[in-house]
Amino acid sequence: MTAAVEVRRKPRKNLVLSVVAILLSVVVFLVPFAFIVLTAVKSRQEASRLDFSWPSQFHLVQNFVDVVQARDYMLIIAFINSTILTVASVAILVVLSAMVAFVLQRRRTRWTGLVNFLVLSGLIIPPAVVPTIWVLQKLGLFRTMPGLILIEVAFGLSFCILLFRAFIATIPRELDEAAIIDGAGPMRLFFRVILPLLRSVIITVVVVQSVTVFNDFVNPLYFLPGDQNATVQLTLYNFSSAYSTQYNLLFMDILLITIPPLIMFLFFNKRIVAGMTAGAVKG
Amino acid sequence: MEARPRTSVAGPAPAAGRKRSPYPSWFYLPAAIVYAVLFLVPTVTSFYFSLTRWSIFDSQFIGFDNYVTFFREPALVSGLWHTVVYAVITSGLKVVLGLGLAVLLTSQIIGRGYLRSVVFFPVLVSTIGVGLTFTILLDPEEGLVNESLALIGIQGPGWLTDPSFALVSVALVDVWKGVGLATLIYIAGIVSIPQEYFEAARVDGATAWQNFRKIVLPLARPATFTVILLSLIGGLRSFDLIWAMTRGGPGFTSDVIASVIYKQYQAGFYGLSTAGNVVLFLLVTAIIFPLSRYLNSKEVDL
Numbered sequence: 239m240t241a242a243v244e245v246r247r248k249p250r251k252n253l254v255l256s257v258v259a260i261l262l263s264v265v266v267f268l269v270p271f272a273f274i275v276l277t278a279v280k281s282r283q284e285a286s287r288l289d290f291s292w293p294s295q296f297h298l299v300q301n302f303v304d305v306v307q308a309r310d311y312m313l314i315i316a317f318i319n320s321t322i323l324t325v326a327s328v329a330i331l332v333v334l335s336a337m338v339a340f341v342l343q344r345r346r347t348r349w350t351g352l353v354n355f356l357v358l359s360g361l362i363i364p365p366a367v368v369p370t371i372w373v374l375q376k377l378g379l380f381r382t383m384p385g386l387i388l389i390e391v392a393f394g395l396s397f398c399i400l401l402f403r404a405f406i407a408t409i410p411r412e413l414d415e416a417a418i419i420d421g422a423g424p425m426r427l428f429f430r431v432i433l434p435l436l437r438s439v440i441i442t443v444v445v446v447q448s449v450t451v452f453n454d455f456v457n458p459l460y461f462l463p464g465d466q467n468a469t470v471q472l473t474l475y476n477f478s479s480a481y482s483t484q485y486n487l488l489f490m491d492i493l494l495i496t497i498p499p500l501i502m503f504l505f506f507n508k509r510i511v512a513g514m515t516a517g518a519v520k521g
Numbered sequence: 522m523e524a525r526p527r528t529s530v531a532g533p534a535p536a537a538g539r540k541r542s543p544y545p546s547w548f549y550l551p552a553a554i555v556y557a558v559l560f561l562v563p564t565v566t567s568f569y570f571s572l573t574r575w576s577i578f579d580s581q582f583i584g585f586d587n588y589v590t591f592f593r594e595p596a597l598v599s600g601l602w603h604t605v606v607y608a609v610i611t612s613g614l615k616v617v618l619g620l621g622l623a624v625l626l627t628s629q630i631i632g633r634g635y636l637r638s639v640v641f642f643p644v645l646v647s648t649i650g651v652g653l654t655f656t657i658l659l660d661p662e663e664g665l666v667n668e669s670l671a672l673i674g675i676q677g678p679g680w681l682t683d684p685s686f687a688l689v690s691v692a693l694v695d696v697w698k699g700v701g702l703a704t705l706i707y708i709a710g711i712v713s714i715p716q717e718y719f720e721a722a723r724v725d726g727a728t729a730w731q732n733f734r735k736i737v738l739p740l741a742r743p744a745t746f747t748v749i750l751l752s753l754i755g756g757l758r759s760f761d762l763i764w765a766m767t768r769g770g771p772g773f774t775s776d777v778i779a780s781v782i783y784k785q786y787q788a789g790f791y792g793l794s795t796a797g798n799v800v801l802f803l804l805v806t807a808i809i810f811p812l813s814r815y816l817n818s819k820e821v822d823l
Contacts, residue, residue, distance in 0.1 A: 252628070263640065338549055475649050500645075510645070
């Protein structure tokens with residue numbers, strides 16, 4: 239009896255709840271994004287009013303050209319820098335952390351405990367800023383792109399190792415043994431047998447780390463200051479002070495910087511979700 | 522079994538291991554070098570440099586002077602306090618809202634996929650972009666938030682310009698941006714709860730609230746721990762959002778340790794900046810390590 243009532247009552251209650259949830263989501267989450275888009279296509283005067291309104295005229299192309307040309311094509315240079323930074327650091331991260339995760343998962347030695355401890359420490363401990371600059375300076379890497387790339391690698395290792403290790407645990411050891419019997423050395427075993435099997439987790443790592451590195455503001459701010467090699471997040475930040483009266487351009491910049499993560503999200507939604515929730519469920 | 526003693530057993534490894542394991546320890550080496558040079562060395566040396574007057578090129582040992590300065594300066598001490606407040610507010614709200622949203626988004630509801638996407642997307646957006654956008658939206662005079670509040674007759678506060686609101690406002694924006702990740706973790710946790718529990722509860726005639734209280738809440742506990750730890754770790758070192766929105770102002774009312782570190786670095790007080798870093802290190806380890814040990818000891822089996 240009660241069950242029947244519940245079944246009948248259920249759909250109706252959920253309809254109301256759905257409408258409320260969707261309306262709230264529009265107000266809370268979509269309006270800010272709509273505001274970015276609308277302001278980005280307004281004229282300077284209209285944008286300066288800061289209101290949430292339909293633009294009387296669309297200045298999409300004009301604002302785009304203006305923001306790209308600003309300060310001698312700074313934004314283009316920044317996009318190139320950010321791309322180099324992201325691609326290089328993520329590529330190195332994938333190889334180095336997969337190697338560590340492979341041995342860490344497969345073989346127990348006196349190092350295992352230490353490595354596990356260091357991996358966790360890397361997740362928890364906030365990096366010491368000025369001493370890192372000091373080390374970079376000693377190595378001649380301060381204010382250089384290679385320096386920043388290595389920084390992103392060092393700070394991203396822990397997260398990637400954990401993801402890879404969890405995935406490698408699901409690859410049967412028999413596969414390794416078959417390859418070893420066929421005469422494969424460690425290098426061949428890893429690069430020819432294991433690495434190709436990691437495809438799906440590699441995609442996850444690449445996507446999640448790309449978004450992280452692309453959005454990183456703090457590390458470029460400290461370790462790669464200066465205008466010539468600014469990354470997109472730094473230019474955005476600098477724009478905000480230089481263009482405090484041209485909100486249309488500021489928001490066009492924000493819009494352009496939001497597009498790469500949006501593309502990642504549209505194509506790799508599932509992979510991102512998988513990567514970000516990894517380890518959340520296990521005991 | 523005898524065919525592969527050295528791969529799995531630690532005991533007889535030394536003799537056989539030297540022979541060439543298929544899992545060589547030197548695979549650690551490239552990562553270890555980068556990690557040691559750029560993370561471990563700075564972390565360890567920070568303890569020494571925090572005791573010096575330092576100009577990158579030469580350092581002069583001055584004992585605990587930097588710490589004395591740090592804890593004598595009210596603006597810096599309040600940064601320590603703000604850091605804790607900020608971390609507690611953000612992680613508390615992420616737990617509560619994340620759990621609520623996850624329950625909602627795992628229930629029978631129209632537009633579930635849309636809602637999940639829209640809640641999660643801000644996680645992927647540039648923090649600086651979010652910070653600048655909300656700085657405009659929260660403008661006391663012309664901002665969309667206060668204009669909307671005015672329509673229903675509420676006079677909104679100066680979210681980012683009023684000293685008593687600034688830190689909390691930034692924390693709320695942090696929650697707006699980060700709650701999607703917490704929701705996602707909770708959804709993964711709730712989905713992994715075996716259906717039998719809910720079926721048994723239905724047979725016993727449990728209400729929705731009882732379901733939540735007696736099944737979801739206790740069995741989603743690992744997710745809660747993950748959310749608490751992740752958001753505390755993030756909240757304690759949080760810098761970019763605060764810097765994009767208030768730069769620690771008005772006055773020092775939204776300064777946190779991470780922004781103090783940056784300000785002292787900019788001002789050229791490298792020793793003091795590093796002392797700030799050590800304080801942050803100690804704060805994080807003093808909170809996170811015992812907490813994670815405690816939480817791990819309370820793990821439940823599904």
